[in-house]
Amino acid sequence: MKRDLTRIRNIGISAHIDSGKTTLTERILFYTKRIHAIHEVKGKDGVGATMDSMELEKERGITIASAATYCEWSGHEVNIIDTPGHVDFTIEVERSLRVLDGAVLVLCSVGGVQSQSITVDQQMKRYQVPCIAFINKCDRSGANPSRVIEQLRTKLGHHAVALQMPIGLESDFQGIVDLVSMQALYFDGPHGEDIRSEDIPEQLLAEARQKREELIDQASAFSDELTDAILEEKEITTEMIIAALRKGTLERHMTPVIIGSAYKNKGVQLLLNAVAELLPSPEEVKNTALNLDENEAPVTLSSNPEDPIVALAFKLEDGAYGQLTYIRVYQGTIAKGTTIINIRSGKKIKVGRLVRMHADQMEDIEMIQAGYIGALFGIECASGDTFVSPGLNLAMTSMYVPDPVISLAIEPKDNKAQINMSKALQRFTKEDPTFRCHVDGETNETIIEGMGELHLDVYVERMRREYDAEVTTGNPRVAYRETITQRADFNYIHKKQTGGSGQYGRIAGYLEPTAEGDFIFDNQITGGAIPTQYIPACEKGFRQSLAKGPKLEFPITGVKVAINDGAYHAVDSSDMAFQAAARGAFREAYLRAKPVVHEPIMKVVIESPTEFQGAVMGLLNQRRGMIVGAQDEGHMCVVEAQVPLGEMFGFSTVLRSATQGKAQFTMEFALYRQVPQSIAEKIAEDMAAKKKNAA
Amino acid sequence: MLKKDLILRNPLRQMGYENDDILPEGGFGAVLARAGVGKTALLVQLALNTMLRGKKVLHVSLLDPVNKVDLWYRELFRRLAVQYQIGQIRTLWEDMLPLRFIMTFKVEGFSVPRLQERLSDIMEQGIFSPDMIIIDGLIFDDTSKPVLDALKEMVEKQGLRAWFTVNIHRQVKADADGLPKPLLPADELFDVALLLVTEGNEMHIRDLKTGDIPSPRPVLILDPATMLIKENVAVAS
Secondary structure (H helix, E strand, O other), X not given: OOOOHHHEEEEEEEEOOOOOHHXXXXXXXXXXXXXOOOOOOOOOOOOOOOOOOOHHHHHHOOOOOOOEEEEEEOOEEEEEEEOOOOHHHHHHHHHHHHHOOEEEEEEEOOOXXXXXXXXXXXXXXXXXXXXXXXXXXXXXXXXXXXXXXXXXXXXXXXXXXXXXXXXXXXXXXXXXEEOOOOEEXXXXXXXXXXXXXXXXXXXXXXXXXXXXXXHHHHHHHHOHHHHHHHHOOOOOOHHHHHHHHHHHHHOOOOEEEEEOEOOOOEOHHHHHHHHHHHOOOHHXXXXXXXXXXXXOEEEEOOOOOOOOOEEEEEEEEEEOOEEEEEEEEEEOEEEOOOEEEEOOOOOEEEOOOEEXXXXXXXXXXXXXXXXXXXXXXXXXXXXXXXXXXXXXXXXXXXXXXXXOOEEEEEEEOOHHHHHHHHHHHHHHHHHOOOOEEEEOOOOOOXXXXXXXXXXXXXXXHHHHHHHOOOEEEOOOEEOOEEEEOOOEEEEXXXXXXXXXXXXXXXXXXXXXXXXXXXEXXXXXXXXXXXXXXXXXXXXXXXXXXXXXXXXXXXXXOOEEEEEEEEEOOOOOOOHHHHHHHHHHHHHHHHHHHOEEEEEEEEEEEEEEEHHHHXXXXXXXXXXXXXXXXXXXXXXXXXXXXXXEHXXXXXXXXXXXXXXOOOOEEEEEEEEEEEOOHHHHHHHHHHHHHHHHHHO | OOHHHHHHOOHHHHHOOOOOOOOOXXXXXXXXXXXXXXXXXXXXXXXXXXXXXXXXXXXEEOOOOHHHHHHHHHHHHHHHHHHOOOOOHHHHHHHHHHHEEEEEOOHHHOOHHHHHHHHHHHHHOOOOOOOEEEEEOOOOOOOOHHHHHHHHHHHHHHOOEEEEEEEOOOOOOOOOOOOOHHHHHHHHHOOEEEEEEEEOOEEXXXXXXXXXXXXXXXXXXXXXXXXXXXOOOEEOO
């Protein structure tokens, strides 16, 4: 059975936390008849919204993992990925955007374009995702959709075009004027399911005409037919306007704006219409993979269901029946019994059960065609793996994965917790590439690493709830790094003669700082001063030294090691001896190369009412923050700063108390920067104390 | 090349100003040009030069958001570093960054008391005390005299130097002094006025109000490809 690809929409719903996107998804599922009752995110009925399938999400009222769901609207099949709004989970957002063809950017009509919307928007730009904007919460006090449209233009640089205007606002929000069809639409029935279409109220008619004219004027830039119709004063049809808007949207030159209130059941159906009419089908999006046979040259995928398979695993979930792997098929068709190959591991896999997900319920299907999103059962793989038909050697573009900036020691309470904890960690590290774990060789503690305090908090909570693993956590630790600031020469002899075969190796050369990578090894030996077979041992010895700095024990980066002389002994030299000589040489030169400590610096963006701007800047200043700038937005202001991560622990509580809870902030990793001398001394003291305690 | 050499090679020195600050304490300077010619780029170069000398710059923009202003600085600094082959560009940039503070306002939300309030917020808490202030995007028309007077008072009181961008229109003709019309209402407040004009494929920086610089007046050229001031100086006729 071949389906019509033009009627498929793979969309994401992205927004700032608390803009109401989970509520919106819930309404979409209701109107598309996937669910038959509406539960609120923080509902009194205790059921929680359908998309927030994890217990924790229900309790905290936030969406953590992006659940994929499927629904139908006016003959279109819509796959929705509900994406998390908090910046700590952006890997989820990025992964979702990678597999989507279009997105709905949900904005709050009161809060407008907030810092997280800016991050999400940058991600959409990176993946070239066309989007439409939905200005939600028009029923709230202070709602002002026009201001939000203006912010879309000025803050995000979108060419935002309003397709609608509100009839009343705030508590008087009654309905919507559709500027394309020039009708007033009201949403009747207990859940707004009956749309009543009437003439535009007299008092709004002039404004509606003017706005429609603006809309047509802007749409005409994308359609010669529309431009001709305007110039020749012919009748302008709805189809003409929609076609022009669609073209502008797909080219990412225009962002159509829809308004409404999901909570009050107004405008959601019109958003669904816009998704069907304005966002692209999988055929209209150019997807590329990397050809591993030709030095990763990009290859355009065909979206033809008959071609060989190329699919991407974008999310893993641990279900009641084993691992569930969400995939997007870009080319070909995956059916039951098909053989596919995991490019990363090279393993052949025979496809068993295929399902389509609807939050935490599933529906068995026969196949997943190009352009579709579905899930596979019982397949061993990691997030981001590519599956192909035998014979192909393509990989989907790898996603950018940042290094973790914060770590936390965790300790299981008892034996049972220990077993469950290791199961949970195994799952989490597979699901989320920004979450890592290892066992500290010296203290024997299990260390988890991630992108922020909240990121790690959520995983610790999930261990408790989903895996019944009670763990105690230590204090969060910042991922400091060491590097050198000047060149230092070394000439080191490793010699041991304690009975049996001896060890001998001499290495000479220099260390110097480099900005080109974490470690560069340069072999300048001529004349066989060190025989070629021992050179890899030398490199290995230097690499081993980088794992822990001799003084503060942080990983060392940005070092170039060049060796230019040495000596060996015909009997006593060995790989072991040269490794030891390299470690000795590194130790000898390192302290003379003036090592310094680098710390992760976070980009912190705070939105606060203007009256607290001084207080907010004071808080940042106390935390060694460097304020980049302050943006005055009328009654609100946005302060952007670079603050060391080590100073940001517990910041949310301090910010809340300083601003009567009216300010909010987001934080993401920006760069590594040298720690000031006084702080470096304090870190050294702490490390010494820690070592003493461990001993 | 070292940072010190970069300061010494500041092309604006070639215009004949003895003082690196160009303006006296409490002084006003203006960069005049038509929209899109490179006023902001020129002022950002002035700011970068001030920052290289270890002085602090407050950049007030009524046009662009913080990110965009920041991008101007990063980009021009990068180009400057490439042009003069400065090593360790990242370290130098990191050292300079604390010397800059960006404030943005909406044109309609900008007022001198508001700016003053923000400025005392950061000065009193010891967060930032500027030596130079750049105001980009202020509208110059018949109504701007009181705003400029208030700014002058503020700048003189705090011992700052202030630079403005002035947008001029195509049809505006310079008056007898060579000053284009939008600046006229507050002419007496300004110590220096630089006019950016396109001459063929080049952009010339003409000094309209030279003060005590002996003639012939030197003309600087802004490279349209990099938006940096070229080192070769022509002489105005």
